[in-house]
Amino acid sequence: MVPSGLLLLPNGLLCGVRNPVALWLFTRSKRSRPSWGSADRTGQVLLIDARDTAARVGRGRRTLPDKARNRITDTFAAWRGAPGQASYEVVPGWCRSVVTTETAAQNYDVLPSRHVGVPVAESEHADEGEQVGDLTRELYSLFEASHRLETELHDLLRQR
Numbered sequence: 643m644v645p646s647g648l649l650l651l652p653n654g655l656l657c658g659v660r661n662p663v664a665l666w667l668f669t670r671s672k673r674s675r676p677s678w679g680s681a682d683r684t685g686q687v688l689l690i691d692a693r694d695t696a697a698r699v700g701r702g703r704r705t706l707p708d709k710a711r712n713r714i715t716d717t718f719a720a721w722r723g724a725p726g727q728a729s730y731e732v733v734p735g736w737c738r739s740v741v742t743t744e745t746a747a748q749n750y751d752v753l754p755s756r757h758v759g760v761p762v763a764e765s766e767h768a769d770e771g772e773q774v775g776d777l778t779r780e781l782y783s784l785f786e787a788s789h790r791l792e793t794e795l796h797d798l799l800r801q802r
Contacts (some may be wrong), residue, residue: 645667647688647718650754652696654704662693664753667718674723681723681730687745688715688721690737691756735761 647667695710702726720730738758
């Protein structure tokens with residue numbers, strides 16, 4: 643058996659386990675075949691960081707919503723080259739296929755959070771000037787709120 647994938651799941655999915663859970667996926671062979679898919683992934687491991695996909699269902703309990711489960715299975719199927727799936731793409735902050743030589747160079751550290759990177763932030767701003775202006779206005783409003791709260795706190799302390 644050889645590892646085909648490592649899925650890092652959110653914390654709180656298992657009762658009493660507060661750490662993220664690592665789910666290892668194994669197969670006999672990652673060569674192209676009908677039961678696997680069209681992609682030969684020999685010498686590679688798919689790493690998926692799904693720590694941020696949980697939904698809270700109760701006090702301290704979490705679950706994986708259908709959307710998250712579908713994204714995980716679709717990613718793994720695309721990586722295998724399963725029929726009817728879109729082609730596999732590396733998604734920063736979500737998934738990455740690493741070769742064994744790369745993991746060997748890092749002392750076989752295959753923790754997905756260290757390999758998939760961080761998600762690409764989508765900017766709402768057309769240019770940097772607009773973004774700086776928005777951030778400056780937000781900062782000034784926070785200063786005003788801070789001064790107002792400081793005044794209220796001083797008034798409360800004087801009443802004692």
